[in-house]
Amino acid sequence: MAPKSRSYQISATPVTVFGHLLFIAVTTLVIVWLLKFREGLAFESANKLKIFNLHPLLMVIGFILIAGEAIMAYKSTPSRRDIKVQKAVHLTLQTIALGCGIFGIVVIFKFHDETNMPDMVTLHSWLGMIAICLFGLQVQNHIQEQPICHGILLVAYLSSS
Numbered sequence: 411m412a413p414k415s416r417s418y419q420i421s422a423t424p425v426t427v428f429g430h431l432l433f434i435a436v437t438t439l440v441i442v443w444l445l446k447f448r449e450g451l452a453f454e455s456a457n458k459l460k461i462f463n464l465h466p467l468l469m470v471i472g473f474i475l476i477a478g479e480a481i482m483a484y485k486s487t488p489s490r491r492d493i494k495v496q497k498a499v500h501l502t503l504q505t506i507a508l509g510c511g512i513f514g515i516v517v518i519f520k521f522h523d524e525t526n527m528p529d530m531v532t533l534h535s536w537l538g539m540i541a542i543c544l545f546g547l548q549v550q551n552h553i554q555e556q557p558i559c560h561g562i563l564l565v566a567y568l569s570s571s
Protein backbone atom coordinates (compact mmCIF):
# COMPACT_ATOMS: atom_id res chain seq x y z
CA MET A 411 0.00 0.00 0.00
CA ALA A 412 1.32 3.46 -0.95
CA PRO A 413 2.21 5.64 2.08
CA LYS A 414 -0.16 8.50 2.92
CA SER A 415 1.10 11.77 1.39
CA ARG A 416 2.09 14.34 3.98
CA SER A 417 2.22 18.09 3.59
CA TYR A 418 5.38 19.73 4.87
CA GLN A 419 4.02 23.21 4.19
CA ILE A 420 4.06 25.50 7.24
CA SER A 421 2.32 28.83 7.74
CA ALA A 422 4.38 31.95 7.07
CA THR A 423 2.20 34.05 9.40
CA PRO A 424 4.20 33.64 12.64
CA VAL A 425 7.46 34.47 10.84
CA THR A 426 5.88 37.51 9.16
CA VAL A 427 4.47 38.79 12.47
CA PHE A 428 7.93 38.31 14.03
CA GLY A 429 9.42 40.26 11.08
CA HIS A 430 7.04 43.18 11.66
CA LEU A 431 7.83 43.19 15.39
CA LEU A 432 11.55 43.27 14.59
CA PHE A 433 10.88 46.20 12.22
CA ILE A 434 9.23 48.17 15.06
CA ALA A 435 11.93 47.24 17.60
CA VAL A 436 14.92 48.09 15.35
CA THR A 437 13.29 51.33 14.12
CA THR A 438 12.67 52.44 17.72
CA LEU A 439 16.20 51.56 18.84
CA VAL A 440 17.90 53.32 15.90
CA ILE A 441 15.81 56.50 16.30
CA VAL A 442 16.38 56.63 20.09
CA TRP A 443 20.12 55.95 19.56
CA LEU A 444 20.52 58.71 16.99
CA LEU A 445 18.32 61.34 18.68
CA LYS A 446 19.19 60.74 22.32
CA PHE A 447 22.78 59.46 22.27
CA ARG A 448 24.23 60.74 18.95
CA GLU A 449 23.27 64.47 18.87
CA GLY A 450 20.43 64.16 16.33
CA LEU A 451 19.96 64.42 12.58
CA ALA A 452 20.44 67.19 9.98
CA PHE A 453 21.25 67.55 6.29
CA GLU A 454 22.82 71.01 6.76
CA SER A 455 24.59 71.69 10.06
CA ALA A 456 27.81 72.98 11.60
CA ASN A 457 27.73 69.81 13.70
CA LYS A 458 28.92 67.28 11.09
CA LEU A 459 27.99 64.32 13.29
CA LYS A 460 24.33 65.18 12.64
CA ILE A 461 24.94 64.86 8.90
CA PHE A 462 26.73 61.53 9.37
CA ASN A 463 23.84 60.24 11.51
CA LEU A 464 21.51 60.35 8.52
CA HIS A 465 23.59 57.52 6.95
CA PRO A 466 22.78 54.76 9.50
CA LEU A 467 19.18 56.03 9.72
CA LEU A 468 18.59 55.81 5.96
CA MET A 469 20.54 52.58 5.54
CA VAL A 470 19.04 50.61 8.41
CA ILE A 471 15.43 51.86 8.40
CA GLY A 472 15.09 53.13 4.83
CA PHE A 473 17.12 50.53 2.96
CA ILE A 474 17.27 47.26 4.92
CA LEU A 475 14.02 47.34 6.92
CA ILE A 476 11.77 48.74 4.17
CA ALA A 477 13.22 46.22 1.70
CA GLY A 478 12.31 43.56 4.26
CA GLU A 479 8.76 44.88 4.42
CA ALA A 480 8.67 44.78 0.61
CA ILE A 481 9.60 41.09 0.69
CA MET A 482 6.81 40.43 3.20
CA ALA A 483 4.27 42.45 1.17
CA TYR A 484 2.94 39.31 -0.49
CA LYS A 485 1.98 38.04 2.94
CA SER A 486 0.99 41.26 4.70
CA THR A 487 -0.98 43.16 2.00
CA PRO A 488 -4.66 42.83 2.99
CA SER A 489 -6.13 42.14 -0.50
CA ARG A 490 -4.70 38.64 -0.62
CA ARG A 491 -6.54 37.51 -3.71
CA ASP A 492 -5.33 40.34 -5.94
CA ILE A 493 -1.72 39.60 -6.89
CA LYS A 494 -1.49 42.88 -8.85
CA VAL A 495 -2.04 44.94 -5.68
CA GLN A 496 0.53 42.88 -3.81
CA LYS A 497 3.05 43.34 -6.64
CA ALA A 498 2.36 47.09 -6.70
CA VAL A 499 2.92 47.39 -2.91
CA HIS A 500 6.07 45.26 -3.23
CA LEU A 501 7.50 47.41 -6.03
CA THR A 502 6.58 50.69 -4.28
CA LEU A 503 8.37 49.61 -1.08
CA GLN A 504 11.42 48.37 -3.02
CA THR A 505 11.59 51.70 -4.86
CA ILE A 506 11.37 53.64 -1.56
CA ALA A 507 14.14 51.39 -0.14
CA LEU A 508 16.33 52.08 -3.18
CA GLY A 509 15.67 55.84 -2.90
CA CYS A 510 16.62 55.82 0.79
CA GLY A 511 19.76 53.76 0.02
CA ILE A 512 20.88 56.19 -2.68
CA PHE A 513 20.15 59.20 -0.45
CA GLY A 514 22.04 57.51 2.43
CA ILE A 515 25.12 57.21 0.22
CA VAL A 516 24.77 60.81 -0.99
CA VAL A 517 24.71 61.88 2.68
CA ILE A 518 27.88 59.95 3.61
CA PHE A 519 29.70 61.41 0.55
CA LYS A 520 28.52 64.88 1.67
CA PHE A 521 29.78 64.17 5.21
CA HIS A 522 33.20 63.06 3.88
CA ASP A 523 33.33 66.09 1.61
CA GLU A 524 32.61 68.55 4.43
CA THR A 525 35.06 66.90 6.83
CA ASN A 526 37.79 66.50 4.17
CA MET A 527 37.84 62.72 4.46
CA PRO A 528 38.59 60.39 1.52
CA ASP A 529 35.80 58.38 -0.17
CA MET A 530 35.64 54.65 -0.90
CA VAL A 531 38.65 53.56 1.15
CA THR A 532 37.11 50.75 3.20
CA LEU A 533 35.70 47.29 2.53
CA HIS A 534 32.39 48.57 3.96
CA SER A 535 32.21 51.33 1.37
CA TRP A 536 32.93 49.00 -1.59
CA LEU A 537 30.58 46.23 -0.46
CA GLY A 538 27.92 48.84 0.32
CA MET A 539 28.27 50.43 -3.12
CA ILE A 540 28.07 46.99 -4.83
CA ALA A 541 24.96 46.15 -2.77
CA ILE A 542 23.19 49.37 -3.78
CA CYS A 543 24.12 48.93 -7.47
CA LEU A 544 22.84 45.33 -7.56
CA PHE A 545 19.67 46.36 -5.74
CA GLY A 546 19.14 49.18 -8.25
CA LEU A 547 19.53 46.76 -11.16
CA GLN A 548 16.98 44.42 -9.62
CA VAL A 549 14.39 47.18 -9.08
CA GLN A 550 14.99 48.45 -12.62
CA ASN A 551 14.35 44.92 -13.99
CA HIS A 552 11.06 44.82 -12.09
CA ILE A 553 9.98 48.17 -13.52
CA GLN A 554 10.79 47.04 -17.06
CA GLU A 555 8.69 43.91 -16.61
CA GLN A 556 5.72 45.93 -15.41
CA PRO A 557 5.79 49.37 -17.04
CA ILE A 558 2.31 50.08 -15.63
CA CYS A 559 3.82 50.10 -12.14
CA HIS A 560 6.12 52.98 -12.97
CA GLY A 561 6.01 56.21 -10.92
CA ILE A 562 2.80 58.19 -11.10
CA LEU A 563 1.03 55.42 -12.97
CA LEU A 564 1.58 53.20 -9.96
CA VAL A 565 -0.01 55.73 -7.59
CA ALA A 566 -2.94 56.17 -9.99
CA TYR A 567 -3.38 52.40 -10.19
CA LEU A 568 -3.33 52.00 -6.41
CA SER A 569 -5.83 54.78 -5.76
CA SER A 570 -8.22 53.49 -8.42
CA SER A 571 -8.28 49.88 -7.16
Ligand code: HEM
Nearest residue numbers: 466469470515518519522529530531532534535538539541
Ligand atom coordinates in the same frame (compact mmCIF):
# COMPACT_ATOMS: atom_id res chain seq x y z
C1 HEM B 1 23.11 48.41 3.81
C2 HEM B 1 23.58 49.34 4.59
C3 HEM B 1 24.73 50.24 4.24
C4 HEM B 1 25.27 50.53 3.02
C5 HEM B 1 24.83 50.01 1.65
C6 HEM B 1 26.35 51.47 3.24
C7 HEM B 1 27.14 52.03 2.27
C8 HEM B 1 28.21 52.87 2.48
C9 HEM B 1 29.06 53.42 1.46
C10 HEM B 1 28.92 53.16 -0.03
C11 HEM B 1 30.00 54.17 2.08
C12 HEM B 1 31.14 54.93 1.38
C13 HEM B 1 30.92 56.40 1.32
C14 HEM B 1 32.19 57.13 0.96
O1 HEM B 1 33.24 56.51 0.83
O2 HEM B 1 32.12 58.37 0.84
C15 HEM B 1 29.76 54.10 3.50
C16 HEM B 1 30.53 54.71 4.45
C17 HEM B 1 30.35 54.59 5.81
N1 HEM B 1 29.31 53.95 6.45
FE1 HEM B 1 27.88 52.83 5.52
N2 HEM B 1 26.45 51.71 4.59
C18 HEM B 1 25.48 50.98 5.24
C19 HEM B 1 25.21 50.95 6.58
C20 HEM B 1 25.96 51.62 7.57
C21 HEM B 1 25.66 51.64 8.96
C22 HEM B 1 24.46 50.93 9.60
C23 HEM B 1 26.63 52.39 9.57
C24 HEM B 1 26.84 52.74 11.02
C25 HEM B 1 26.08 52.42 12.00
C26 HEM B 1 27.54 52.82 8.57
C27 HEM B 1 28.67 53.58 8.78
C28 HEM B 1 29.51 54.05 7.80
C29 HEM B 1 30.73 54.79 8.04
C30 HEM B 1 31.32 55.09 9.42
C31 HEM B 1 31.24 55.14 6.82
C32 HEM B 1 32.53 55.94 6.53
C33 HEM B 1 33.72 55.09 6.59
C34 HEM B 1 33.77 54.09 5.47
O3 HEM B 1 33.78 54.48 4.31
O4 HEM B 1 33.75 52.91 5.80
N3 HEM B 1 27.09 52.36 7.34
N4 HEM B 1 28.66 53.29 3.71
